[in-house]
Amino acid sequence: MTNITWSYSSLKTFEQCPKKYYHLRVLKDVKDEGSEATLYGQELHKAAEEYIKDDVTLPPKFKFIQDTVDAIKKIPGDKHCEMKLGVRLTDAGYEACGFFDKGVWWRGVADVVIIKDDLAFSIDYKTSKNAKYADLKQLDLVAAAVFTHFPQIKKIKSALAFVVSNEFIHKEHFAKMRDSYFASFDPLLDRLANAEETGVWNPNTGPLCRYCPVTTCEHNRR
Ligand code: SF4
Secondary structure (H helix, E strand, C coil): CCCEEECHHHHHHHCCHHHHHHHHHHHCCCCCCCCHHHHHHHHHHHHHHHCCCHHHCCHHHHHHHHHHHHHHHHCCEEEEEEEEEEEEECCCCEEEEEECCCCCCCCEEEEEEEEEEEEEEEEEEECCCCCCCCCCCHHHHHHHHHHHCCCCCEEEEEEEEEECCCCCECCCCCHHHHHHHHHCCCCHHHHHHHHHHHHCCCCCCCCCHHHHCCCCCCCCCC
């Protein structure tokens, strides 16, 4: 058991570069203001949420996702947009909790979750150009958390919706597999715990050093 609180994106940051993680998440002497692409993605998520939840017309610049959000709207079931999920890890196993609850172990936000009896749908919008680097691990985590919060659900039909290229990458998740979805992150969490314990946060140089907000790093190429 670990007392680390993590999200998919925080762990991805650590995986990409422990030194970057250290500045952003531990020392907190650097803030990631987000790129133009990040801000665009946030706006699109908001527009999709408002359309699905409250029928707010999509702004002209996001009209290209009309068919996608209409298709999502037509799926029968209770719709939850930008659903904040928390999970605790105790001696008894994984337990549902609030996003900001004390002792939260993992936290994440599901773009859209639709629940109908023992079946759910989980959709994650992606605004990258295409699905070439589709990463399904994030869907595994959201599915594991949804199974934890809604124990009646047996199966989740998950999808990454690449709204720019209109590509959908599908995966099915099953309640009986829940623990294995969480456990697949253990090796990386162990490395993070080890870095916290030893205080060793090695730099990991690569093409992303060009966009890194840690401008004091000797490898930064901004
Ligand atoms: S510039 Fe590169 S090596 Fe330095 S912190 Fe950023 S990602 Fe890591």
